[in-house]
Amino acid sequence: MKNLKPITSVVLATLLLGLIPFVSDSEKSYLVYFLFLTFCHIVLTQGWNLVAGYTGQVSLGTHAFFALGAYTTAMIWRADLFSWENYYFDPVTMILSGLVPVIFALAIGIPLLSKLHGDYFALGTLGFGEILKVVCIKGGQFTGGPIGIMLPSSVYTTMRPHYWTALFLAFLATGVVYFMTKSRVGLALVAISEDETAASSSGIYILKYKVLAFAISAFLSGLCGSLYAYYLFQVSPEGFLILRWTLYPVLMCVIGGSGTVVGPILGSLLMTAVFTVTSIYLPGIHPIFSGIIIILVMLFMPNGIIRLWKKGV
């Protein structure tokens, strides 16, 4: 019974949040956009949380998988791959945009995770992002170069599908992390993050679980990238292959409390609010204030906000 309570409250919260576009005008109100952005951050943050918070492998490649998802969506649409009438919020396109990053995650994850540990793995994933950026800028017709791929924005009518899809993805990402970490797989992931030698001599195939976490994280990031492509209608290196999409999730996860299910949600909500409010009221100097808040949180709550009332989790 005690395990049902968090699930029920998350489902209820999701349903309630789903009603917001009916109450608040999705085109004029800032709230819908703000929550859309928050949900996107939750998806990316939960993905990073699974790899770094639970498994202990600090990845700096979130933006690369995010961009791969966006580019996949844009390319499928541009090439009219299935000869369909509509690629806008097409589930097949979106799922493929999650799977392409998974293929890349397997291809780079297996060599990187079997050879590199700690900082070196982080640098390896960062390198992957940089390589991808150069490939996209120099990719000519295929990637659209520095301008990227333009999508037909005439299909845009309302912000509502974006909002609901983002809400659904945030719910999905949180659910995936919750069920994975409560299961036996979660035991293996935490064991790996605590002590690889002991985990391996207790029978855990370390590489398999590291790659699994990395691939699931890539899948979530790819889905989010696809959604964001439907929002921007321009998939370019400047919009997607920027470190913002890696650093924000890292920051939000750490501030909220990494290695917990709720921490990333809190962190995403708080930091999206901080970034939004400071950029509206303190234009030009807002990074200073955002920076001060980050320093204060890390100084007084080094394990994240969540651990204020969940000590020792």
Add this chain to the structure above:
Amino acid sequence: MSHSDTLLRVDKISISFGGLAVLTDVNLKVDEGELVGLIGPNGAGKSTLFNVISSIYKPDTGDVFLKGKKITGIAPHKLCRMGISRTYQLVKTFNKMTALENVMVGAIYGHKHGGSDAKTRAIDAMSLVGIEDKQNILVSHLTLSDRRLVEVARSLASSPLVTLLDEPMAGLNVSEIKTLLTVIKRAREERKISILWVEHKVDAIFRTCDRVAVLNYGAKIADGKPEEIAKDSKVIEAYLGESLTRN
């Protein structure tokens, strides 16, 4: 107890790190159900030998056999499922987990048939070492002695054929040592497993083990019944002339 079948055999193991020979031509065997003590002064290569057996290091020459099957270089997680479990000199528990979760890791992932009855096996192992009342305590809140017991329970939960204990008594006080000795004896009697046990507490080894092997400067200098080893002049010399049976 019959010591007819060799379970674990270490054959002419040599390994060196950067030109420094740590083990040279070491042979050792553990029979089924046997409790073998491995002693030797600091730096004799005891832990290195353990790391070779559990495949953390790959030997330069020589091989390790389990039930006659060559297992040199097999990945550590596979070795655990084949029946070799171990503990570490510096306790390696998963401190963010509860005691039960720690033992569950061994029960689920270390067992060759996976985790169908994992929880039963985990709780059995915890009762055997006497920490079943500490199941839901975070390991970071346990004492060193209890963490050692968690580690032993984790290794037993994988239902091993042979367990390697790497200085399980280091840092424990007299009463904790007594507890651990009882645990080792019980594990052996109830589970019929073989144990290879590295220890600095030489008197404990002599009183408990069926057989004792002595390493010095990376070579095995003696191997036999405890009472023979205690009289062996090379062993006494290795321990700086100190008598091993002073009490």
